[in-house]
Amino acid sequence: xxxxxxGAAGMVGRKLTAALLEAGAIGEEQIDRLTxxxxxxxxxxxxxxxxxxxxxxLSIPGIATQLxxxxxxxxxxxxxxxSGEAEANFDKGYAINLDGTRHLLEAIRRQGAxxxxxxxxxxxxxxxxFGEPLPPAIPDDMAHTPLTSYGTQKAICELLLADxxxxxxxxxxGIRLPTIVVRPGKPNKAASGFFSxxxxxxxxxxxxxxxxxxxxxxxxxxxxxxIGFLLHxxxxxxxxxxxxxTLTMPGLSATIAEEVAALxxxxxxxxxxxxxxxxxxxxxxxxxxxxxxxxxxxxxxxGFLAETSFDDIVRAHIEDELDGNRLG
Amino acid sequence: xxxxxxGAAGMVGRKLTAALLEAGAIGEEQIDRLTxxxxxxxxxxxxxxxxxxxxxxLSIPGIATQLxxxxxxxxxxxxxxxSGEAEANFDKGYAINLDGTRHLLEAIRRQGAxxxxxxxxxxxxxxxxFGEPLPPAIPDDMAHTPLTSYGTQKAICELLLADxxxxxxxxxxGIRLPTIVVRPGKPNKAASGFFSxxxxxxxxxxxxxxxxxxxxxxxxxxxxxxIGFLLHxxxxxxxxxxxxxTLTMPGLSATIAEEVAALxxxxxxxxxxxxxxxxxxxxxxxxxxxxxxxxxxxxxxxGFLAETSFDDIVRAHIEDELDGNRLG
Numbered sequence: 001x002x003x004x005x006x007g008a009a010g011m012v013g014r015k016l017t018a019a020l021l022e023a024g025a026i027g028e029e030q031i032d033r034l035t036x037x038x039x040x041x042x043x044x045x046x047x048x049x050x051x052x053x054x055x056x057x058l059s060i061p062g063i064a065t066q067l068x069x070x071x072x073x074x075x076x077x078x079x080x081x082x083s084g085e086a087e088a089n090f091d092k093g094y095a096i097n098l099d100g101t102r103h104l105l106e107a108i109r110r111q112g113a114x115x116x117x118x119x120x121x122x123x124x125x126x127x128x129x130f131g132e133p134l135p136p137a138i139p140d141d142m143a144h145t146p147l148t149s150y151g152t153q154k155a156i157c158e159l160l161l162a163d164x165x166x167x168x169x170x171x172x173x174g175i176r177l178p179t180i181v182v183r184p185g186k187p188n189k190a191a192s193g194f195f196s197x198x199x200x201x202x203x204x205x206x207x208x209x210x211x212x213x214x215x216x217x218x219x220x221x222x223x224x225x226x227i228g229f230l231l232h233x234x235x236x237x238x239x240x241x242x243x244x245x246t247l248t249m250p251g252l253s254a255t256i257a258e259e260v261a262a263l264x265x266x267x268x269x270x271x272x273x274x275x276x277x278x279x280x281x282x283x284x285x286x287x288x289x290x291x292x293x294x295x296x297x298x299x300x301x302x303g304f305l306a307e308t309s310f311d312d313i314v315r316a317h318i319e320d321e322l323d324g325n326r327l328g
Numbered sequence: 329x330x331x332x333x334x335g336a337a338g339m340v341g342r343k344l345t346a347a348l349l350e351a352g353a354i355g356e357e358q359i360d361r362l363t364x365x366x367x368x369x370x371x372x373x374x375x376x377x378x379x380x381x382x383x384x385x386l387s388i389p390g391i392a393t394q395l396x397x398x399x400x401x402x403x404x405x406x407x408x409x410x411s412g413e414a415e416a417n418f419d420k421g422y423a424i425n426l427d428g429t430r431h432l433l434e435a436i437r438r439q440g441a442x443x444x445x446x447x448x449x450x451x452x453x454x455x456x457x458f459g460e461p462l463p464p465a466i467p468d469d470m471a472h473t474p475l476t477s478y479g480t481q482k483a484i485c486e487l488l489l490a491d492x493x494x495x496x497x498x499x500x501x502g503i504r505l506p507t508i509v510v511r512p513g514k515p516n517k518a519a520s521g522f523f524s525x526x527x528x529x530x531x532x533x534x535x536x537x538x539x540x541x542x543x544x545x546x547x548x549x550x551x552x553x554x555i556g557f558l559l560h561x562x563x564x565x566x567x568x569x570x571x572x573x574t575l576t577m578p579g580l581s582a583t584i585a586e587e588v589a590a591l592x593x594x595x596x597x598x599x600x601x602x603x604x605x606x607x608x609x610x611x612x613x614x615x616x617x618x619x620x621x622x623x624x625x626x627x628x629x630x631g632f633l634a635e636t637s638f639d640d641i642v643r644a645h646i647e648d649e650l651d652g653n654r655l656g
Contacts, residue, residue, distance in 0.1 A: 090495065131571060143469040144487065147571055152491040156484050159472065163480040167418065243459060243475055 001029040004072035006058065006104070007079030009038035011183060012124070012226055016076060019227045021047045026074060027235040037067060038079065058100030064107035068119075071111060074234055075121045077104060083128060084190065086150040097153035105160055109169040121161070122233045123174045125246050127219065129155040130291050137295040140248055147289060158246040165238075165245050173233045174246030175299075178221040178306070181259075182317035191286045195220070198256075199263055199314055202271035203322065211280035214257040217292040221251045222316040225306045232304055240302065250306040252313065253293040262310035266318065329357040332400035334386065334432070335407030337366035339511060340452070340554055344404060347555045349375045354402060355563040365395060366407065386428030392435035396447075399439060402562055403449045405432060411456060412518065414478035425481035433488055437497040449489070450561045451502045453574050455547065455619050457483040465623040468576055475617060486574040493566075493573050501561045502574030503627075506549040506634070509587075510645035519614045523548070526584075527591055527642055530599035531650065539608035542585040545620040549579045550644040553634045560632055568630065578634040580641065581621040590638035594646065 003020060007013050017036060024031055034051040036042040041055040056063050058079060068075070079100065080086075086093025101123070111117045128151030129144045144155040161172040183196040187208075194211055195218060201208035221229075229249050238245070264272045296304075307313050318324060331348060335341050345364060352359055362379040364370045369383040384391050386407060396403070407428065408414075414421025429451070439445045456479035457472045472483040489500040511524040515536075522539055523546060529536035549557075557577050566573070592600045624632075635641050646652060 141471040141473075143471050143572075145469070145572055146487070146491070147494070149491055149495070152487050155487050159474070159480050159483050159487075163474070163477055166475070167477070244473055 001026060001031050001074065002033045002035070002070065002072045003031060004035045004037065004067060004075045006037045006056070006067065006075065006077045008036035008053075009040060009042040010078060011185070011223065012180070012230075013038065013042070013076075013078050015223055015227050016078070016230055017042075017045060017051070019231065021045060021049055021051070023231075024049065026231070029073075035067070035070075035072060057096075058103055059095040061103060064100075064103040065110070067104070068107045068111050071115070071117050071119070073119055075104075075108075075119055076230060076234070077101065077121060077123045080124070080154075081150070082190065083126075083148055083150040086153065087148055090149060093149050093153060097150065098156055101157040102160060105164045105170060109164065112169055118168060118171055120234060120238075121170050121172045122230055123157060123161055123172060123246075124230075125158050125174045125176045126151065126154045127176050127178065127248065127291050127294070129158065129176065132289050134291055137293045138248070138291055139295045140244065140298050162243055162245040166243055171238055172245050173236065173238055173241065175229050175233050175304075176246065176248045177226055177229065178219045178249060178251030180223055180226055181220050181313060182321070183223065184317075184321045191283055194283070195259070198259065198275050199317060202263060202274035203267050203318070205274070207274045207276055209278045210256065210275050211278060211283040212256065212287055213279075213284070214260065215255055216284075216287060217253060217255045218287070219251045219253055219291060219294060220310070220313060221249065221306045222313045224316045224320055225249075225251075229304055229306075236302060244298075247299045247302070247304070248294045248296050250296040250299050250304055251294065252307050252310065254310050259310050262314045265311060266314050329354060329359050329402065330361045330363070330398065330400045331359060331402045331404070332363045332365065332395060333404045333406065334365045334384070334395065335405065336364035336381075337368060337370040338406060339513070339551065340508070340558075341366065341370070341404075341406050343551055343555050344406070344558055345370075345373060345379070347559065349373060349377055349379075351559075352377065354559070357401075363395070363398075363400060385424075386431055387423040389431060392428075392431040393438070395432070396435045396439050399443070399445050399447070401447055403432075403436075403447055404558060404562070405429065405449060405451045408452070408482075409478070410518065411454075411476055411478040414481065415476055418477060421477050421481060425478065426484055429485040430488060433492045433498060437492065440497055446496060446499055448562060448566075449498045449500045450558055451485060451489055451500060451574075452558075453486050453502045453504045454479065454482045455504050455506065455576065455622070457486065457504065458619050460617055462619055465621045466576070466619055467623040468572065468626050490571055490573040494571055499566055500573050501564065501566055501569065503557050503561050503632075504574065504576040505554055505557065506547045506577060506579030508551055508554055509548050509641060510649070511551065512645075512649045519611055522611070523587070526587065526603050527645060530591060530602035531595050531646070533602070535602045535604055537606045538584065538603050539606060539611040540584065540615055541607075541612070542588065543583055544612075544615060545581060545583045546615070547579045547581055547619060547622060548638070548641060549577065549634045550641045552644045552648055553577075553579075557632055557634075564630060572626075575627045575630070575632070576622045576624050578624040578627050578632055579622065580635050580638065582638050587638050590642045593639060594642050
């Protein structure tokens with residue numbers, strides 16, 4: 001089986017690549033080859049399974065056609081301009097997040113016009129397709145009311161994925177990821193960055209800023225859970241999805257207070273003392289517009305699994321990023 | 329005020345043109361000029377207000393730029409490939425219904441980059457953005473689950489309209505029209521054609537085929553109500569819409585039995601005897617997937633008005649199309 005990962009250089013893409021290489025198979029099918037595409041060609045991992053890095057900008061017409069020319073059996077489409085950048089650069093956001101995805105779907109469709117070809121396409125969407133006013137637990141049949149261009153682009157891609165799947169051009173499944181914590185690596189400037197920072201930095205003996213109240217509630221899953229969602233989506237029977245091809249993934253609805261309590265259980269007061277409370281009205285206002293909880297019974301019934309406590313999320317971080325050591 | 333109508337040659341476009349010319353004003357603003365665009369240039373009506381017919385295919389890049397170059401103050405975008413054709417011709421449907429609308433939005437945005445320009449844009453969407461399984465009365469915050477490429481394209485345009493409006497590039501409002509009855513003119517091959525035919529033909533002394541059961545329920549408004557929706561959308565304060573820029577228009581949820589009873593009140597048994605019941609399983613199956621009723625309280629609160637009985641719909645047809653005569 002030949003797998004194509006688009007957006008392979010990002011955090012999720014790299015973890016997915018590692019998981020696929022370690023498993024060596026998807027379901028019962030051996031993996032023969034991985035094509036790793038991103039705007040800059042990803043670093044190819046050393047492994048007995050051949051990996052082919054490719055520099056590919058999906059927004060450029062013709063690039064998607066090249067990517068699917070060898071008819072990969074399974075495609076993960078993770079590539080996107082993130083929310084803040086899509087808002088700051090209107091043209092770039094639409095070019096990558098909308099046109100890029102449409103080029104990919106069209107390239108797959110045109111491959112299928114010449115020879116039988118209908119690959120599984122796993123697409124990462126976002127809870128940014130939803131915007132307030134929202135019910136306390138957002139169901140899958142809630143209207144898409146994005147409050148950003150990024151959310152708009154993701155919502156449009158969900159519609160395209162469903163239509164191309166209904167027409168038999170692709171076997172698509174979209175998954176809306178929760179906010180991923182604890183993101184490994186250095187702090188970034190995303191408005192949501194502090195959710196990871198207040199675990200990651202203190203466990204490394206470093207200070208982290210908390211810009212919102214302890215009562216703030218949000219929707220979380222670990223990077224490990226995210227990889228689990230992608231792998232499950234790759235093999236799942238898509239027939240029960242009907243025409244509703246995108247699902248909100250399960251996650252943990254938790255408050256900052258619960259997050260800090262979990263940190264304390266793993267890192268003690270030495271860790272929690274490193275959280276510096278520095279209220280930031282701008283960030284507080286942005287976060288206040290984000291969804292806090294979802295009704296994900298469809299995804300749970302289909303076998304998607306997420307953490308059910310913040311302890312599980314912190315434990316996954318310590319095991320996967322800190323070699324099991326609580327303090328670096 | 330300069331008004332641009334795109335899709336001016338269709339049934340709704342022609343009636344809208346006539347209504348605008350007759351009123352001579354929109355709200356308190358005099359109409360100075362009408363630009364009437366369609367794939368084939370519409371026949372210009374004779375009237376003291378100058379009308380400029382234009383042949384324009386929105387799917388061709390650059391055409392939208394020409395249409396908005398003179399910065400019309402108000403734009404009605406009614407142009408679309410209908411459902412059956414968009415399903416039969418995948419590329420054409422996306423080219424006109426999606427790319428055409430996007431070209432228009434982009435052309436407006438780029439006009440606004442040079443000079444202050446943010447016109448009101450009234451866009452006709454469709455209840456085809458919804459597909460089963462559906463609740464008994466579909467609210468505006470129901471997820472878009474189109475079961476056709478046409479419905480997908482309309483749902484995508486609703487998302488684009490909201491994002492371009494949020495960004496301040498256009499002052500957009502989308503209205504989802506009910507099935508329009510009684511459509512004037514000759515019978516057409518649309519699956520929904522019989523809803524009009526069983527009123528129109530018998531009132532003309534001609535036979536009409538009814539392919540579904542009398543118990544079938546559907547969602548209706550007259551052409552007169554549709555023009556009322558468009559004119560109201562053109563002047564409405566859009567601030568209360570927030571980010572939710574498209575509304576399902578009010579309509580009448582009624583059964584075929586109620587429709588036939590209304591026909592009998594106006595045309596007697598001489599008219600109802602001309603309905604020939606000829607069940608068609610294909611049409612019955614298509615119609616069974618269509619929405620039957622909507623919760624349109626948002627639109628009603630904003631002052632949109634529709635008929636509340638089938639008698640009103642038949643009366644509008646007799647007054648507007650038959651010069652008030654019940655039998656032709």
